[in-house]
Amino acid sequence: MTHPHPSRSTFLLLLALTALAGCEPKPPTTPTEQTHSDVQFDVTVPPETPVDATLLLVGSDPSFKGSSGKGLELIYQGGTTFSVKARLPKDKELTYTIQMTAPSAQVALDSAGVAVPARTVQVHENEEKVGFEVERWGPEGGATGARTVFIVAVPDITPPDAEVWLSGNQPELGNWNGAGVKLYKAVNNSYATTLTFAAGTSLAFKATRGSWETVEKSAEGREVGDHTFKTGGGFERVSITVGSWADFGSVPPPQVLTGKIEYLKDVTSTLTTLKKRDVIIWLPPGYDANDTTTRYPVLYMHDGQNLMDATTAAYGFEWGVDETAQKLVEEGKVEPLIIVGVYNTSDRGPEYTQVPDPRYPEVDGANGGRADDYGRFLAEELKPMIDKKYHTKTDAQSTGLAGSSLGGLVSMYLGMTRSETFGRLGVVSPSVFWGQKDIITKVKALEQKPALRIWLDIGTEEGGNGQETVADTRELYDALVGEGWVAGSDLKYTEKEGAGHNEASWAARFGDILQYLYPPR
Structure with a gap:
């Protein structure tokens, strides 16, 4: 049987199918993926x-x-x-x-x-x-000039809808009103704001949630010191971290007492109307109540609750008087002495000021001016009590008086008016401004220079509130020199670079104060 030949078109179709057999089709190209x-x-x-x-x-x-x-x-x-x-x-x-x-x-x-x-x-x-x-x-046009950015990192316990504020020592910070400037919520669980200050402005501030009842605390719930910063005049950031808040509960600072410490509780004045108060007494190494032959000089200090015990200190920070004195006496750098810390009361302002100052009616509504009563209590009631109970040297040249801020002011005043009782003065960060610088007026009015050994100092970063300043303290120093005190002999003047108006700064230099007032014999 004869098979017919395939047509030319059929042959070409078969050839094409054979060529395509075993070849996978190519996907269409996607210009976007390629480009x-x-x-x-x-x-x-x-x-x-x-x-x-x-x-x-x-x-x-x-x-x-x-x-x-x-x-x-x-x-x-x-x-x-x-x-x-x-x-x-x-x-x-x-x-x-x-x-x-x-x-x-x-x-x-x-x-x-x-x-x-x-x-x-x-x-x-x-x-x-x-x-x-x-x-x-x-802005698009750029930004130059002074700009201080505050960054406040808050703890996780902060309520998500919380308002966070800064309160501090400048008008822009509310002059310590508890809620000076409100911050906005920023990234990284922080709050922020930007303020403008002149170059060289000393800032002191704390974070709150709108009041002092909600002020920042440490992570352990303890008091924290003021944050400080000195502006440079350009763009700068100040960052702080809040550990906790006061209304979330607080933990008292640890009580660390060094050496032999005793107390007199509820000491009452019968010669004045001053309020009763406690007194803390530090006794030097080797003090023996049975040894009646060894006698010790005495340093009386104001604001006694801030000196040795952090649990009673106003801001949870103490001067470390007991630790510093213990160390220096043991090292032979300071004459063994007794230190008497006189607690203040709610009348601190009136008691520590020698004249009224109508600019400050907030000082218990009394404008100050009760230093003479306070001095009478110290010299005529407390000192005899201490001299009777402890083995003291009772003469004026063995008896000192020291304090800071208004405590420095009243030390200077009582040293002049009661030099027959107090012969060594620690005039620390004194409030010279009080009463239109009345203390300088009184120094210049002295008819005769009393026999006083004086330590006078000021920190360079204390002027943020416009009160305790280097300029005023220098003026007091000049007045003392003008009345016959000799620098390096019976007068020691120090300006502490970077030191603020706080317990930490005073604690840092208390050792120097003690070594000058009570050098080893």
């Missing part, structure tokens, strides 16, 4: 960035337009990081900027306050990452 790649932008923002900030990457290429057409919005990742993933064309140099559009319109500035120029990116591989840091935010 674009994913890029993640991670931006580290300054710590004062509002937590609800809206940040955009803005560029001329359509890839930066985003769904809103205004830019690619970055998402807050926690900490100080905002991120966004963009699909950008490959091998093409693109320019972009970062902007904050809310809560206010600002751009990235460099450390000098100049707007940062547009950045560039060129994509080569898929899933690339681009990271950069914003130094600070400001």
